[in-house]
Amino acid sequence: MARFDLPSLEEGQLKSWEEKGVLRRALDRQDNPAGDFVFFEGPPTANGKPGIHHLLSRAFKDVILRFRSMQGYRIDRKAGWDTHGLPVELEVEKQLGFTKKQDIEEYGIAEFNAKCQESVWKYLDLWRKSTRRVGFWIDLEDPYITYDNGYVETLWWILKEIDQKGLLYEGHRVTPHCPRCVTSLSSHELAQGYKDTEDPSVFVKLELRDDPGRHLLIWTTTPWTLPANVAVAVGADITYAEVRLPGVEGTLILAKERLTELGEEAELVAEMPGSELAGTGYRPLFATLPQDDPAAGGAYQAYEADFVSTEEGTGIVHVAPAYGEDDAELGRRFGLPTLHTVDATGTVTAEVPGQGKFFKDADAEISADLESRGLMYRSGRYEHTYPFCWRCGTPLLYYAKGTWYIRMSELRDRLQENNREINWVPSHIQEGRFGEWLREVKDWALSRERFWGTPLPVWSCDGCGLNQTLGGLD
Numbered sequence: 490m491a492r493f494d495l496p497s498l499e500e501g502q503l504k505s506w507e508e509k510g511v512l513r514r515a516l517d518r519q520d521n522p523a524g525d526f527v528f529f530e531g532p533p534t535a536n537g538k539p540g541i542h543h544l545l546s547r548a549f550k551d552v553i554l555r556f557r558s559m560q561g562y563r564i565d566r567k568a569g570w571d572t573h574g575l576p577v578e579l580e581v582e583k584q585l586g587f588t589k590k591q592d593i594e595e596y597g598i599a600e601f602n603a604k605c606q607e608s609v610w611k612y613l614d615l616w617r618k619s620t621r622r623v624g625f626w627i628d629l630e631d632p633y634i635t636y637d638n639g640y641v642e643t644l645w646w647i648l649k650e651i652d653q654k655g656l657l658y659e660g661h662r663v664t665p666h667c668p669r670c671v672t673s674l675s676s677h678e679l680a681q682g683y684k685d686t687e688d689p690s691v692f693v694k695l696e697l698r699d700d701p702g703r704h705l706l707i708w709t710t711t712p713w714t715l716p717a718n719v720a721v722a723v724g725a726d727i728t729y730a731e732v733r734l735p736g737v738e739g740t741l742i743l744a745k746e747r748l749t750e751l752g753e754e755a756e757l758v759a760e761m762p763g764s765e766l767a768g769t770g771y772r773p774l775f776a777t778l779p780q781d782d783p784a785a786g787g788a789y790q791a792y793e794a795d796f797v798s799t800e801e802g803t804g805i806v807h808v809a810p811a812y813g814e815d816d817a818e819l820g821r822r823f824g825l826p827t828l829h830t831v832d833a834t835g836t837v838t839a840e841v842p843g844q845g846k847f848f849k850d851a852d853a854e855i856s857a858d859l860e861s862r863g864l865m866y867r868s869g870r871y872e873h874t875y876p877f878c879w880r881c882g883t884p885l886l887y888y889a890k891g892t893w894y895i896r897m898s899e900l901r902d903r904l905q906e907n908n909r910e911i912n913w914v915p916s917h918i919q920e921g922r923f924g925e926w927l928r929e930v931k932d933w934a935l936s937r938e939r940f941w942g943t944p945l946p947v948w949s950c951d952g953c954g955l956n957q958t959l960g961g962l963d
């Protein structure tokens with residue numbers, strides 16, 4: 490008996506399909522006794538090699554299409570190529586030896602994009618081979634390509650429809666931001682980049698404005714955000730303690746439950762609820778806020794907030810609306826200024842110690858400065874998980890800026906309804922991983938401040954503030 494050799498049987502089958510032009514004939518068929526079955530492949534990227542996970546998902550797609558064919562459906566089997574986005578840019582940046590976004594601007598954006606367009610076809614041959622070899626029937630002769638003007642125009646039309654439903658908006662929000670790529674990251678991208686790392690851990694004294702010698706004690710692992718501090722938050726129902734310590738000038742105020750941070754020699758002077766601390770003013774650590782800032786009036790005092798806990802730190806939370814989500818929310822609620830002391834490339838721009846340095850590298854100088862002015866109660870190191878850019882490994886920062894969103898949160902009910910109609914395999918995904926995500930669905934931050942992508946069709950006039958979303962080239 491001849492040896493049973495699966496690979497050569499497969500090659501024989503593929504060859505016979507090709508000789509008979511079976512795929513072409515299936516695509517050209519116009520009769521559709523059961524109707525049309527619409528299929529556009531979720532497009533792979535051809536600037537990366539096909540992996541085993543692609544083969545698996547494509548096998549599933551193929552089985553379903555064959556099944557529908559046998560039921561009498563007519564199918565276009567539309568192939569597609571995903572060509573836009575940051576991964577492509579990073580590949581080209583590497584080729585050209587660029588290290589920052591400004592290098593691209595100097596090189597020329599049109600030239601850079603031309604390189605990107607070229608690079609996306611790098612592994613097309615491998616993709617063709619693997620597509621053929623696994624017997625995936627898909628029309629590679631007429632694919633949709635995401636950089637095609639026709640495709641881009643379709644996206645513009647969709648965005649205009651979304652805008653007309655009132656679901657497109659520009660929000661000034663704090664988003665995870667990569668200072669090297671100089672762009673926001675989605676929550677999905679963020680989730681891919683957490684690493685254990687060691688950061689400074691500093692306890693800083695804020696002297697009360699009207700009561701020198703008494704201090705609010707705050708804790709942070711990001712000293713570089715301290716020049717952007719404009720307020721502190723306290724919990725209304727948290728009990729605070731004012732204590733005296735040997736060798737420490739004046740008194741310190743912190744949550745009673747957090748007294749463990751100070752050791753056993755703390756001598757209790759007074760106790761008060763957080764609601765009583767709210768409204769207490771303190772002296773700014775740095776003179777960073779312009780005197781004429783219209784929002785300056787409410788700055789540098791304690792506010793009540795729900796997000797304050799006594800699980801770590803001091804129960805008094807340092808608030809920098811430019812660099813934290815809770816901070817920005819509190820700032821919006823009380824009309825606090827958003828003070829940027831670091832720019833979008835992560836460089837310290839404010840006139841503070843560490844000016845001109847990368848934000849993380851400024852930590853030490855800022856701490857040393859506070860130390861020299863007697864404002865540091867204690868400093869050390871702290872091990873925790875911190876997000877890094879999943880593409881380039883740079884530490885991220887949370888950064889307040891204008892970003893375009895689709896109001897997914899408003900569509901939550903309909904998304905959940907539709908999810909219930911889907912026949913999930915395995916079925917636990919329906920209410921599990923996917924259902925979970927839909928229950929918590931967040932507005933989708935879709936803009937990126939980059940070059941190789943679909944330009945947003947939103948035109949706004951600085952003069953009159955008019956915003957217009959165009960639905961096409963005409």
Ligand SMILES: [Zn+2]
Binds near residue numbers: 878880881
């Ligand atoms: Zn990055």
Ligand SMILES: [Zn+2]
Binds near residue numbers: 950951952953954955
């Ligand atoms: Zn105008």
